[in-house]
Amino acid sequence: MSITEPTGQIPDTDGTARQWWRQAAVYQIYPRSFADANKDGIGDFVGVLSRVDYLASLNVDAVWFSPFYPSALADGGYDVDDYRDVDPSIGTLADFEAVIAALHGRGIKVIIDIVPNHSSNRHAWFREALASPAGSPARDRYLFRDGKGPGGELPPNDWQAMFGGSAWTRIAEPDGTPGQWYFHMFAPQQPDWNWDNPEVREDFLATLRFWGDRGVDGFRVDVASGLAKDMSEPYPEWERVMHGPMSFLESAEVTFDPGRHPLFDRDELDEIYAGWRQVFNTYDPPLFAVAEAWVTPDRQARYASTDGLGQSFNFDLLSAGWDIGDFRTVIQRNLEFAEANDTTSTWVFSNHDVIRHATRYSQSSGYRPMFDRMTRPDDAAAARGLARARAATLLALALPGSAYLYQGEELGLPEVFDIPADRAQDPSAVIENGVIVAGRDGCRVPLPWTASGEFFGFSDGGAHLPQPKWYGAFSVEAESDDPNSTLTLYREALRLRRKFHTSEHLEWLDLGNNVLAFTRPNGWISVTNFGATPAQLPVGTVVVRTDGRHDRAPLAPDSTAWLVRG
Numbered sequence: 001m002s003i004t005e006p007t008g009q010i011p012d013t014d015g016t017a018r019q020w021w022r023q024a025a026v027y028q029i030y031p032r033s034f035a036d037a038n039k040d041g042i043g044d045f046v047g048v049l050s051r052v053d054y055l056a057s058l059n060v061d062a063v064w065f066s067p068f069y070p071s072a073l074a075d076g077g078y079d080v081d082d083y084r085d086v087d088p089s090i091g092t093l094a095d096f097e098a099v100i101a102a103l104h105g106r107g108i109k110v111i112i113d114i115v116p117n118h119s120s121n122r123h124a125w126f127r128e129a130l131a132s133p134a135g136s137p138a139r140d141r142y143l144f145r146d147g148k149g150p151g152g153e154l155p156p157n158d159w160q161a162m163f164g165g166s167a168w169t170r171i172a173e174p175d176g177t178p179g180q181w182y183f184h185m186f187a188p189q190q191p192d193w194n195w196d197n198p199e200v201r202e203d204f205l206a207t208l209r210f211w212g213d214r215g216v217d218g219f220r221v222d223v224a225s226g227l228a229k230d231m232s233e234p235y236p237e238w239e240r241v242m243h244g245p246m247s248f249l250e251s252a253e254v255t256f257d258p259g260r261h262p263l264f265d266r267d268e269l270d271e272i273y274a275g276w277r278q279v280f281n282t283y284d285p286p287l288f289a290v291a292e293a294w295v296t297p298d299r300q301a302r303y304a305s306t307d308g309l310g311q312s313f314n315f316d317l318l319s320a321g322w323d324i325g326d327f328r329t330v331i332q333r334n335l336e337f338a339e340a341n342d343t344t345s346t347w348v349f350s351n352h353d354v355i356r357h358a359t360r361y362s363q364s365s366g367y368r369p370m371f372d373r374m375t376r377p378d379d380a381a382a383a384r385g386l387a388r389a390r391a392a393t394l395l396a397l398a399l400p401g402s403a404y405l406y407q408g409e410e411l412g413l414p415e416v417f418d419i420p421a422d423r424a425q426d427p428s429a430v431i432e433n434g435v436i437v438a439g440r441d442g443c444r445v446p447l448p449w450t451a452s453g454e455f456f457g458f459s460d461g462g463a464h465l466p467q468p469k470w471y472g473a474f475s476v477e478a479e480s481d482d483p484n485s486t487l488t489l490y491r492e493a494l495r496l497r498r499k500f501h502t503s504e505h506l507e508w509l510d511l512g513n514n515v516l517a518f519t520r521p522n523g524w525i526s527v528t529n530f531g532a533t534p535a536q537l538p539v540g541t542v543v544v545r546t547d548g549r550h551d552r553a554p555l556a557p558d559s560t561a562w563l564v565r566g
């Protein structure tokens with residue numbers, strides 16, 4: 001990678017090589033659950049290296065690695081001890097560099113997760129803060145406050161953490177006496193950084209450069225909307241800060257002016273990300289970033305702007321049920337937003353935080369992915385869920401913008417339920433009667449590579465989360481040569497998408513009720529049947545369809561077809 005002068009803007013170029021991310025298919029790897037080479041039951045980079053051919057065979061443009069940094073795993077690696085190293089169970093920096101080289105050798109870009117809202121409580125600077133007195137520069141890098149009550153025995157305010165319980169934890173001072181409290185939006189092992197502190201800002205710029213110099217092409221920015229905070233008194237009551245279970249930001253809008261919520265989406269973030277952009281633009285092509293920002297659509301532009309990160313996740317389809325009206329509204333709104341802000345949209349159905357979409361779509365359309373519980377669907381519901389998931393994915397792969405795919409979805413992998421309580425890892429797991437009934441472990445179970453074998457080819461030594469007996473039927477081995485498998489569908493769709501995806505134009509086609517159809521450049525047409533009866537296909541040659549047929553027969557319910565015309 002060559003170095004150029006910073007310009008403060010994504011350079012306005014031909015939009016393909018330098019802005020490779022605009023229409024990329026990005027495959028998310030959760031490293032601990034992908035492939036284990038050293039037989040310790042935890043996936044590693046040598047395991048990834050052994051699967052580079054597989055990644056290339058998927059026809060994806062980029063791989064995003066969830067955190068692989070040294071971590072005690074209080075939150076699946078999103079509790080980072082050291083931002084510039086690799087956890088020994090996952091490998092070494094040299095292994096990571098070998099992975100980058102191998103992926104680049106196959107034309108696949110590399111994006112890594114960066115976790116700037118909080119570190120882990122084992123980070124050297126947090127330990128220094130604990131060993132230093134109240135009011136010291138070391139404490140100022142985090143959010144320490146005195147407690148309330150006569151002896152400071154009460155937390156500074158009533159704010160709650162995302163994983164439950166108070167957002168404040170009290171520390172013992174260096175002399176052993178009960179002392180100050182620190183703020184953590186997530187688990188107590190994840191103290192929040194103080195982004196008003198210049199050392200914190202500088203240190204993150206150094207981290208961005210560290211990885212940029214090692215060849216990574218971009219970052220997925222964890223909790224991107226959370227870094228700037230107003231922790232000054234008087235503190236608003238928690239009820240005001242976060243009320244209503246669906247979207248704290250939507251409800252926050254009611255009680256705070258835009259950009260003035262104390263914890264999320266504050267205007268000061270612009271300045272922070274402008275600094276990041278300057279670093280990004282010292283690389284050629286410029287580094288890229290996508291923000292994890294659960295914000296209202298009108299605020300997304302601030303993350304996705306050309307003097308900010310570049311792109312921002314839209315989780316709207318992930319949150320939408322199987323409903324034609326919802327799909328059309330979400331697509332239209334996000335395409336308009338992208339066009340108005342010189343960015344591209346992002347389409348996501350699954351990731352490491354939500355129930356896999358093959359299982360989600362077995363539910364009624366009112367199901368809310370981040371909040372509602374689910375139990376294992378019966379076989380008929382599971383089949384419907386998988387059909388809809390395949391149809392939804394094929395539809396989204398035809399849309400302008402980037403598609404973010406989560407490992408295992410290309411196998412149609414369902415969510416794993418009933419993991420024994422003693423195997424729970426997720427801090428948000430809910431346990432009842434000895435099994436996990438809610439949480440994120442069920443979408444993080446190690447991948448099945450082979451149809452049989454103790455760990456289905458993931459490892460020869462173990463699986464850090466138990467794989468169910470039925471897993472082999474969804475393995476890469478079982479699906480590779482099956483023309484109707486989900487794996488074959490993804491491979492073929494991603495291959496065709498690369499060929500067709502030229503401009504970012506879309507035009508809706510009216511094919512009647514319950515059919516969502518649109519055309520793209522090169523005569524590319526996508527048709528999805530949301531109805532209960534088969535739908536006639538428009539004129540054109542069928543190139544791929546999700547209902548197991550390959551001809552021009554009417555399209556089955558819960559299915560998508562691609563055609564080309566001309």
Ligand code: GLC
Nearest residue numbers: 075078115186222223352353
């Ligand atoms: C993000 C991650 C999630 C993690 C949280 C705290 O939302 O996607 O997995 O628990 O941030 O880092």
